[in-house]
Each structure stands twice: as C-alpha cells, then as structure tokens.
Amino acid sequence: MAEHAPGNPQRRDFLTKLAQGAAFAGTGGLLWEYILRNEARASPYALRPPGALAEADFNAACIKCGQCVNVCPPDILKLQPAGGRLPIGMPFFEPRTGACIMCPDIPCMKACPTGALSPALKRIEDARMGLAVIDMENCLSYQGLRCEICHRECPLKGRAITLETHPRQTSKHAMFIPLVHSDACTGCGICEKACPTEIAAIRILPHPLVQGKIGEHYRYGWMDKGEITQEFRPSDAPAPVAPAKPGEAAPGMDYLNAGDL
Amino acid sequence: MAKLRARALPARLWSWRYLVLRRLIQFGVLLLFFGTAHWGWEAGKDVPLLNGNLSASEFAGVLPMTDPFAALQIFLAGHVLQTESILGAAIVLGFYALVGGRVFCAWVCPVNPVTDLAGWLRQRLPVSALFGLSRNTRYFVLAAALILSAVASVAAFEWVSPIGMLQRGVVFGMGLGFLSLLAIFLFDLLILKNGWCGHLCPLGAFWSLVGIVAPLRVRFDKATCTHCGECARVCPEPQVLNLKKLEQTGWVASGACSNCGRCTALCPEDSLNFALRPPIRARHAATLAKAAVTDNRN
Numbered sequence: 001m002a003e004h005a006p007g008n009p010q011r012r013d014f015l016t017k018l019a020q021g022a023a024f025a026g027t028g029g030l031l032w033e034y035i036l037r038n039e040a041r042a043s044p045y046a047l048r049p050p051g052a053l054a055e056a057d058f059n060a061a062c063i064k065c066g067q068c069v070n071v072c073p074p075d076i077l078k079l080q081p082a083g084g085r086l087p088i089g090m091p092f093f094e095p096r097t098g099a100c101i102m103c104p105d106i107p108c109m110k111a112c113p114t115g116a117l118s119p120a121l122k123r124i125e126d127a128r129m130g131l132a133v134i135d136m137e138n139c140l141s142y143q144g145l146r147c148e149i150c151h152r153e154c155p156l157k158g159r160a161i162t163l164e165t166h167p168r169q170t171s172k173h174a175m176f177i178p179l180v181h182s183d184a185c186t187g188c189g190i191c192e193k194a195c196p197t198e199i200a201a202i203r204i205l206p207h208p209l210v211q212g213k214i215g216e217h218y219r220y221g222w223m224d225k226g227e228i229t230q231e232f233r234p235s236d237a238p239a240p241v242a243p244a245k246p247g248e249a250a251p252g253m254d255y256l257n258a259g260d261l
Numbered sequence: 262m263a264k265l266r267a268r269a270l271p272a273r274l275w276s277w278r279y280l281v282l283r284r285l286i287q288f289g290v291l292l293l294f295f296g297t298a299h300w301g302w303e304a305g306k307d308v309p310l311l312n313g314n315l316s317a318s319e320f321a322g323v324l325p326m327t328d329p330f331a332a333l334q335i336f337l338a339g340h341v342l343q344t345e346s347i348l349g350a351a352i353v354l355g356f357y358a359l360v361g362g363r364v365f366c367a368w369v370c371p372v373n374p375v376t377d378l379a380g381w382l383r384q385r386l387p388v389s390a391l392f393g394l395s396r397n398t399r400y401f402v403l404a405a406a407l408i409l410s411a412v413a414s415v416a417a418f419e420w421v422s423p424i425g426m427l428q429r430g431v432v433f434g435m436g437l438g439f440l441s442l443l444a445i446f447l448f449d450l451l452i453l454k455n456g457w458c459g460h461l462c463p464l465g466a467f468w469s470l471v472g473i474v475a476p477l478r479v480r481f482d483k484a485t486c487t488h489c490g491e492c493a494r495v496c497p498e499p500q501v502l503n504l505k506k507l508e509q510t511g512w513v514a515s516g517a518c519s520n521c522g523r524c525t526a527l528c529p530e531d532s533l534n535f536a537l538r539p540p541i542r543a544r545h546a547a548t549l550a551k552a553a554v555t556d557n558r559n
Contacts, residue, residue, distance in 0.1 A: 063416070067317065
C-alpha cells in the first residue's frame, strides 16, 4: 500500500490550507457584500443635498465627512447614524421638519471635498433634490377649500407650482388646484413643510419613485409640426366602391377570378 | 515588573507621559470636530475651525485633510475624486509617512481607547485565548475591502467601519453605532487579545504598510538591553519587538508598530527611545563605512 500513500504530505497540507483560506475569504467576502447591498437598499428613499450625484454615483462618491451638514445655514442636513432608515453616514434632509432654503451660493455643495455634491450645479434653481407630489384625496384645495399655501410659499411659485381654477356652481367659489411642474420644482420641500394638513398632503419624493416615462415610440402628432412622415391629400383617396349587388360577392372578394389581373 | 513598581511616584507618573499625551490628542481631535459642528468654533469670521470628521475635514478653511484609505476605496468604487480631497489625502499620507503610519492608530483613532481598555481589563482577568488568528489576517481584510469596493461600487470598509461609526457618531449622532464598539470591546476582552486593532482592522493594515517608510521610530540600544522582556509584555504588537531583528537593525523596523511609546516609557534600562532613522541610502552608506572600518582593523 505504500505506493498509494500521498507523495508529498507538505504539498497536500499546503493545498488544504490554501483551500481553507480561500473558503474563509470567500465566505467573509460574500457576507460583507451582502451587508453592503442590504445597507444600500434604502438609498432610493433618501433626499440628498442640492447637487448630489445620481443615487448609485452618490453612494460611491460620498466620504461621509459631514462638512455639508456643518455649513448648512438652516441646519437641516443630517448624517444618517448606524442602524437607521437610510444608508449609513450620508447626508439627507426631511422636508417636513427642515426644508432646504435654497441658498443662492449653495454652501453645502461648495463644502463637499469629493464632488459627491457636484460643482456642476451652478444655479440653485437647477437643483433636483426631489419632486413635490400632491395627495389629491387629502389636499385641502382639491376639497374645494381656499388653501394654496404650498403655492404661496413656493420659492419658484408660478413655475414649480401653478394654480388652475375650476369653476363650479354659482353657490360655490371656484376650485384653486395646485399643480407641480417637474421642469422647475427643485424639491426644496418648503411646500411640504408649510402644508397645513396633519400629515403633509404635498410631499417631496426622489424622482425615480414618482416619475414615469412615456417611451420613445409615442408621437405627439398634434405637436410635431413640420415633421410629417406621410403625404396624404384628399385627391389621393381611391374612388368609392359601388356596394355589392345581392347574390354577388362583395367587390374585391373574388378579385383573383375577375380577369383584370 | 518589580523593578518598575519600585520606582518612585514621580518616575512612575513620568512613565505615563505618552499615554496621557495620546489620550489628550485622541479626545482633543474629537473635541475640535465637535466644537466646530455644535458650538460654532471658528478660526476667523465665518471660517470653521476644523470642519468635518476623520474621513475628511478642512482646518481653518485652508488645510484639507482626507483619509487616504477612504479616498482609495472611493476611487476603486468608480468615482474620480475632486482635487481638494486628493490633495487632502496626499497631506495626510505625507504626515503619517513621516511620523509613522500607525501613529494614527495609537494617537488619533477613537477606537484605540476602547480596545486599550479591553486589553487593560483582560490582563486582570483569567482569560485565555479562545482561538489563534494570524496577525496578517488584517492584510487580507484590507485586500478584501479594496476588491469589494470595486465589486460593490461603494467604499466597502467605510460603509461598515466601527471606527467611522464611532468618530462620526460622536459628532453627528451615534444611532446603533455603539453596538459595533461593544462587539469590538467584548471580542478584545473575552475572545482574542488585541483582536480588532492587532488582527482585523484594515485601516490599521493600511497604515502599517505606510509606516514601513517612516523615519520616526523606536530605536533599540543593544548595549544596555538586559532582555527583561518588559517591553514585549506591554506592547500591543509584541511581534515587532523581535529581539533578533532588533539587534540586527537597531530599530523597531515593522510597520505594525504604532509608536504608542509604551515600551520607551517603560524600559527600565532606557534601551528603547524615539529617534529619526536615516533614509535607506544613508543607512546603507553607514553600513558600508562600518564594514570598511572593520576591514581596516583586520
């Protein structure tokens, strides 16, 4: 049996150790990876300071230093402590308790050392921290009451929030319906903070959570002037076809035997 | 130990000088961050004194500092850092490359008092090691942190770091971060001696690698050493005090040494002291000159 004994016990020992080490590293690595993914899972719900990169890029870029938090004049930014609702250590704000006042010089962005709050943001009006969304069932204006506080408080009123009047019967005054426009709303959250309902009926949510996408294949035929894809004049229409006589096949139904092919 | 106990009180107090200094700096740095964040400490009008935390900060509006390990992870996660944070990382890296990489661990890191306390208590408890673990494990954790940063596209260690949880927690809110510190404390106290700082922490591993080049180190005097072993008994990284290596090089050459100063303050013969090690070329020349002298004698 001697010939079946391992040729090199040292080598076998080394290979076993190598496999064990690799398994240990692999298990630990997978566990670590799982923790990271689990931690990042809540990031779509976070409202970030102005100029923040898109979610995945922001997760990669933020060094969790809190310099933006310290320089924020209204002191609304917080760093998420461990074990909280959002991914660890990164800045966020909650508009209901502290809305962004849209400082024109954007101090938080300037304080960011890594560029997670991108200096590409030149005007605070171009910030897109989130988008205001109205709960029609609980908005006072939609119930026919004169509220419109969100519209009045909006720093970009007339652009980010407009009012649409809906006339009603003569015994009641018109409805003044607030509408949010995503091309102007910065997501500062002043509307959410000001909303008088018990739980805010207008709220800021990150864009990916609320915005749909029409898709490339839809055409606005009534808007695409000068982009007619098919010429069609009334004179091009075929002559009307005489109705079929009783007992005969309808015209066109038997054209293969009609003899004019 | 008897020799140490026999020292007069002033001498014993003096032997604690590095410990006291380390604690002052550790808590002082946190206090500067906290004061700037909460009490509006300023270096000038509207210029925050020390804005940020240990991950990245700006001193007096002019001096950016960035944790180079965090910056490296962020770079691997796929983000090109802004000039300010790259400059800050270079400044911090340069500083620790001079005074010793793991000077961060012993003199600045806020987890150090926690693990020191665990180590101090452990000496007084009848605890034996539950299992052995190579002190090189931390280099694998370091490699894993860098690989995972690239794979998961987030700074892998920064997202789970107990150091981050503590130092961020002190300034910006602790949350459940204290649980990870409790875990480290218990691990060090009851499971593995110097478990976190000495075996696992990838930031310590990173600074160990940087520390290899540092000129400020502990110098060993072969002539006076009596091999009493007091130094290795108080050292949290006793393998760096390998006598054979010490006698060969005359220095504590390992990057794992944190320049905490425990051994220098304690050595009854004063054989261990902080000194500046000459750069490699000068050292090489000195060796050659010595060899030449020996040759001439022969």
